[in-house]
Amino acid sequence: MEVITKFVQSIRFRIALVFVMFLLFTLESLGVFFVHQMERQDLIAFQDQITLPKYVTDRVKQALEDPDTSAGNDKIQEILAGYNNNVIQNVQIIDKSGNIRGSLVDGQQTRGQKTEDTNALKALANDPNYLKTRNVSKDSERQEIMTTPLEITTKGNGREVIGVAIVDASLKRVYENINKIMWLFIIAGLIALMASILLALFLARTITRPIEIINKQTTRIAAGDYTTVNHIFGSDELGQLGRSVNELSQRIEDSTETVNAERNRLTSVLTHMADGVLLANRQGQITIINQSAAKFIGINPQKALNHSIIEILGLSGEKTLADLLDDQTDFQINLSSGGRDLIVQAYVSLIRRKSGLISGIVMVLHDITEQEKIDAERRMFVSNVSHELRTPLTSVRSYVDALADGAVDDKRMAQNFLAVVQDETERMSRMINDLLELSRLDQGTMEVRSELVNLNSLFGFVLDRFDMILENQAADGQCPGKPYRIVRKFANEDIWVEVDPDKFTQVLDNLMNNALKYSPDGGTITVTLKRVGQEAIISISDQGLGIPAKDLENVFNRFFRVDKSRSRRQGGTGLGLAISKEMVERFNGRIWVESVENQGSTFYIALKIVDDDLIDAGEDWNEEG
Numbered sequence: 001m002e003v004i005t006k007f008v009q010s011i012r013f014r015i016a017l018v019f020v021m022f023l024l025f026t027l028e029s030l031g032v033f034f035v036h037q038m039e040r041q042d043l044i045a046f047q048d049q050i051t052l053p054k055y056v057t058d059r060v061k062q063a064l065e066d067p068d069t070s071a072g073n074d075k076i077q078e079i080l081a082g083y084n085n086n087v088i089q090n091v092q093i094i095d096k097s098g099n100i101r102g103s104l105v106d107g108q109q110t111r112g113q114k115t116e117d118t119n120a121l122k123a124l125a126n127d128p129n130y131l132k133t134r135n136v137s138k139d140s141e142r143q144e145i146m147t148t149p150l151e152i153t154t155k156g157n158g159r160e161v162i163g164v165a166i167v168d169a170s171l172k173r174v175y176e177n178i179n180k181i182m183w184l185f186i187i188a189g190l191i192a193l194m195a196s197i198l199l200a201l202f203l204a205r206t207i208t209r210p211i212e213i214i215n216k217q218t219t220r221i222a223a224g225d226y227t228t229v230n231h232i233f234g235s236d237e238l239g240q241l242g243r244s245v246n247e248l249s250q251r252i253e254d255s256t257e258t259v260n261a262e263r264n265r266l267t268s269v270l271t272h273m274a275d276g277v278l279l280a281n282r283q284g285q286i287t288i289i290n291q292s293a294a295k296f297i298g299i300n301p302q303k304a305l306n307h308s309i310i311e312i313l314g315l316s317g318e319k320t321l322a323d324l325l326d327d328q329t330d331f332q333i334n335l336s337s338g339g340r341d342l343i344v345q346a347y348v349s350l351i352r353r354k355s356g357l358i359s360g361i362v363m364v365l366h367d368i369t370e371q372e373k374i375d376a377e378r379r380m381f382v383s384n385v386s387h388e389l390r391t392p393l394t395s396v397r398s399y400v401d402a403l404a405d406g407a408v409d410d411k412r413m414a415q416n417f418l419a420v421v422q423d424e425t426e427r428m429s430r431m432i433n434d435l436l437e438l439s440r441l442d443q444g445t446m447e448v449r450s451e452l453v454n455l456n457s458l459f460g461f462v463l464d465r466f467d468m469i470l471e472n473q474a475a476d477g478q479c480p481g482k483p484y485r486i487v488r489k490f491a492n493e494d495i496w497v498e499v500d501p502d503k504f505t506q507v508l509d510n511l512m513n514n515a516l517k518y519s520p521d522g523g524t525i526t527v528t529l530k531r532v533g534q535e536a537i538i539s540i541s542d543q544g545l546g547i548p549a550k551d552l553e554n555v556f557n558r559f560f561r562v563d564k565s566r567s568r569r570q571g572g573t574g575l576g577l578a579i580s581k582e583m584v585e586r587f588n589g590r591i592w593v594e595s596v597e598n599q600g601s602t603f604y605i606a607l608k609i610v611d612d613d614l615i616d617a618g619e620d621w622n623e624e625g
Helices: 002-009 011-050 054-065 069-082 118-124 172-222 237-272 291-297 321-326 369-404 411-443 455-475 501-517 549-554 564-569 576-586 613-617
Strands: 088-095 100-103 133-137 142-153 159-170 276-281 286-289 331-334 343-352 358-367 451-454 485-490 496-499 524-532 535-541 590-596 600-608
Touching: 011 142, 011 159, 011 172, 054 069, 054 088, 054 142, 054 159, 069 088, 069 100, 118 142, 118 159, 172 237, 276 291, 291 358, 321 358, 343 369, 369 411, 451 455, 451 501, 455 485, 455 501, 455 524, 455 535, 496 501, 496 600, 501 524, 501 535, 501 576, 501 600, 576 590
Parallel strands: 485 524
Antiparallel strands: 088 100, 088 159, 133 142, 142 159, 276 286, 276 358, 331 343, 343 358, 451 496, 524 535, 535 600, 590 600
16 A cells, blocks of 8 residues: 555656546547537438438428318328338428328328427428427437428519428437447547556656656765765756766765864864863854863763853853853853862854854853962062062161161171171072072073982981081080981982982972971981882971961962961071972972971972992992993
8 A cells, every 4th residue: 555655646657647647638539529520420411311302392392282181181191101211210291280291100190180399380480490400319219300391482482381391210320320439439548548558657767767766866865875876878857967966966975075074173173172162052052062161161061052151151140141242352250169270261252144143152261270370379479579578678778777877886786787687688698599599490491410319328418417517506505405306217228319419409408407497496307218119208307386287288389488487587588398399390209298287297209219230230330430
C-alpha cells in the first residue's frame, strides 16, 4: 500500500496521468463527434429510404381528389399494398379533414377514423411548427416517424394541402450499425489507451529518472556527502541541470570545507584563548561560551547556554541588557568566589547586520586579577617607600634643625645628634641600595655568577662569622643580657649546589640577622643542613615571638614587618626577605617559613643538589688541575 501511495504521489504518475487524461479526452471527443456524425448521416440516409417516391404520392393525391370516397380509399389501399419497402413498417394516408383514408398495416380497421396525431393535424393546418421527422420509442423500440404533407397546385398557382402521409419505420438497423461501430471504436480506444499509458510511463520515466538521480544527489548533499556524481548525458534542460548540480555539489563541498576549516580554527582559537568569550543573541541569551569564560564564571559551558548573560555574570541590579546595548564602555566584573580572587575586565561589542539591526552581543573577559594585585602592590610599595623614607628624613631634619638652633654649640649633644643623623642616613642608604638591588632582580640585570659551591663550607663560614660577632659583642659588653647561642646540625656528607657565593651569602646573612633580631636575649638559633632526595634543605630556627598565621603569606613581601616598631629600632628596611626570596628563586630554589606564634619561626631554603662523578671521587676537577 505504501508503494502504491508513493507511486501515486510521484511526479512520474502525474505526468503519465496528465498525458493519458489528455489522450483519453481527445479520443472521447473524437469518438463522440465521429459517432454523432455517423448517426446523423445514417439518419439522413434512412430518411431518404423511407421517403415516399413521387409516383406514389402523385397517385395518392389523385385518389384523394376522387369524388367517390370509397373508390378513392380502395385506390389508396391498392397503392400502399403495391409499394414494396422492407424498411417501412406502416404508412397512413390522412385527408384534409383528419380522416384516415388508408393504412399499410391495418387499413380496414382504421379507415374512416379520425387521426389522433396532433403533428399530422398541424401539417394539415399548414402550421410551420409541425415536425417532419421525429424519433419515438414504441414497444421498447425506437422508430422514425416522417410526416409528409400532400399538396396540390390551385388555379391561382397556390399550394393546397389535401392530405398527409405518415410513414413509420424502425431505427433498429440504424442503431445496431452505430452500436457496432461504437464498440469497435471503444475497443480501439482501449487498446490506444493501454498503449498510451505504457508510452506515457516510458516518457515520464525518461523525464523523471534524471530528476530522481538529481534528487538522490541533492539529498546526499544535504546530508553532507558530496562524493556522488550524477551521470546525466545530453544537451537538453535535464542534462544541463545535472551538470549544474554536479558543479554545485563541488562548490558546496569546497565552501563547506572552507567553512569547516574556519569553524575549526575559530573553535580552536576560542578554546585556547586565555580570555573568556561569550556570544549572546539580541535577547541576551548565551549562544557561545568558551572554556576560559566558563572557568572564570565557574559553570559548565553546556549549562550556560540559553541563559541570560546578565544573570550568568551576576550583573543583576548593576546592569541591564539595555545598558549593554546602549553603552559599550569597558567595565570590571568581580567574579571572586569560594576563596578565589578573580577580577575581569569586560569588553562589549555589538553584532550588526547590514541593515543596522543588532543581532547579538560579544563580550570578552580579560583576567586582570594579577594586574590589579601588581597595581595594588605598586601603590603599597610607593606608599611604604614614602613612609620608610619619611621617618628617617623627619629624624634627620629634626636633629639638623636642633643643631641649627644652637645645639651645635653643645659638643656632647651635637655629637649625639650627629650620630643619630649618621645612623638614619646609613639606614636610608641601605634602603636605597636594597631597592636598587630589587630593581635589578626584577629587570634581570643583576649579574649572577653561579658556580659549584660546597654548601657545608659556605654555610659554616657564614656561621663562624656570626659566632665571632657574638663573641666580640659579649667581650665588649654590647650584650647586656644573656648571649645568643648558635646550634649547628649539619649532614656528615658534603653537599654541592650551584649558586653565586656572594649573593647566597647575602641571603644567609639576612636570615641569620632576622633570627638574631627577633630572638629574646640568650635565645638559641638552631641551623640545620641536610639532604632530602635531590635537594639540600637549610633551616634557621629562632625562639622569638613567631609570626601570626594571617601574616605568613606576606612575610616575603616588600616592606612587610610583623613588628614594625622593633625592626625600625634595629635598623631594618623590610626588604631583606623580599631580596632573599628573589635570589633563591634565581638559583631555581625555594624559600618558605613555618611559625607558631610565641614559639618562634623557622625559615627553610631548598636548593637542587649537583651530583658529579669527579666531586664524588674527590679528584682535582678545576680547570687548573
